[in-house]
Each structure stands twice: as C-alpha cells, then as structure tokens.
C-alpha cells in the first residue's frame with residue numbers, strides 16, 4: 001500500500017473512533033482531502049484508493065488540478081481558501097463547492113459566473129469564529145443578512161457554514177469556537193430561507209478533527225494527515 005493509501009485508512013479510523021465516542025454516524029461526515037502544494041500524482045493515488053472529495057486553498061492551484069481530472073466526473077472539487085472576487089470566474093466552470101464565501105460581493109460574483117456556465121454551485125458561508133485578525137469570514141451578526149440575499153441567486157445554493165479555529169494548542173478554545181459556529185448554524189437552520197439548504201458544517205483539520213466531530217462537523221478538511229507535511 002502507498003503511504004497516502006495507509007494515511008487515508010488511518011484517518012477514516014480516526015473519524016470512526018471520534019464518531020463512536022460521541023454517538024454519531026460516520027456516514028454523516030464528508031472527508032475533503034486537501035491536496036494543496038502536493039502534485040497531481042498525489043491526487044491520483046488518493047483517487048485510486050477511493051477518495052472522491054478534494055480541496056485546494058488557491059484558485060491558481062485548484063484550476064489546473066480540476067483540468068487534469070476533467071475526464072473524471074466523479075471527483076468533487078472544493079475551494080476552501082480565502083476567496084478573491086476577481087478569481088471566481090476561473091472556478092465557475094468546474095468547482096462544486098466553495099467553502100470560503102465571506103461577503104455579498106463574492107455571492108454576487110459566484111451567481112454571475114455560475115449563471116454564465118449554466119451551473120449551480122454549492123456555497124458555504126465562512127464565519128469568523130477565531131479571535132485572530134487575519135482569519136477571514138463574515139462577522140456572526142452579518143450572517144442572516146447574507147443568507148437572505150442569496151434568495152435572488154438561482155445559480156448558487158447556501159449549503160451551510162465554514163469556520164477555522166484559532167491556530168492554538170488550546171483545545172478548549174478551539175472547542176468554544178467550533179461551538180459558536182454550531183450555534184449560529186442551528187439558529188440559521190431553524191429559519192425559513194428560500195435558497196438555503198443548511199445541512200453542512202465545514203470545520204476540523206488534521207489537528208482538531210476529533211473536537212470538530214464532537215461539536216457537530218459534517219465536513220472535515222484534512223491535508224497533512226493524508227498527504228504529509230507541506
């Protein structure tokens with residue numbers, strides 16, 4: 001078995017154990033393999049091991065990788081990194097999910113570009129849950145207004161929220177940030193939005209996936225534990 005294949009098996013075991021410990025069903029959780037800074041061959045290896053969801057944090061890296069697999073319609077592509085509005089046009093042809101949508105301007109641009117490709121793109125609103133200034137995402141107070149505006153946008157669907165915890169070893173802090181995201185998610189889910197199917201909570205990376213699962217994550221974005229150090 002290749003290293004990547006072994007790693008994938010190990011990460012699935014970690015997910016299963018974490019789910020078991022908090023009484024969740026592992027089938028509720030989508031594993032997004034974050035292949036940033038790793039070559040196309042690494043994706044091929046993971047794909048051959050059965051992995052279908054892949055994520056990248058930069059448009060200029062995601063686009064050539066999507067092109068390299070354009071004959072593989074089963075792969076699901078996720079844009080997970082900071083979103084520059086002027087680069088959304090390059091994504092619209094092939095991307096399936098955009099996790100990192102922080103503001104109305106990005107929503108409008110996704111709508112415009114997805115419409116011209118005659119596609120519907122799945123969107124997660126990124127919420128700023130950490131106390132670090134450089135982490136992007138909308139402020140919690142702006143979230144309802146943002147989801148509301150998507151009602152005018154037939155070429156995207158709001159499918160949930162995404163958040164990144166502070167870069168810290170303090171797991172209590174990480175947990176409280178994830179819990180905030182979960183609370184916002186539950187609040188918005190209870191509302192009757194016309195163009196939102198709020199079912200996904202994208203939170204959890206290599207170092208905090210267990211906490212994320214305990215706090216309700218349904219999408220894990222895992223790089224290092226699958227592909228190795230960058």
Ligand SMILES: *Cc1c(COP(=O)(O)O)cnc(C)c1O
Nearest residue numbers: 034057080205206221222223224
């Ligand atoms: C790189 C990255 C990840 C994966 O991080 P690991 O610690 O390598 O698992 C997850 N989310 C985003 C937004 C990233 O940029």
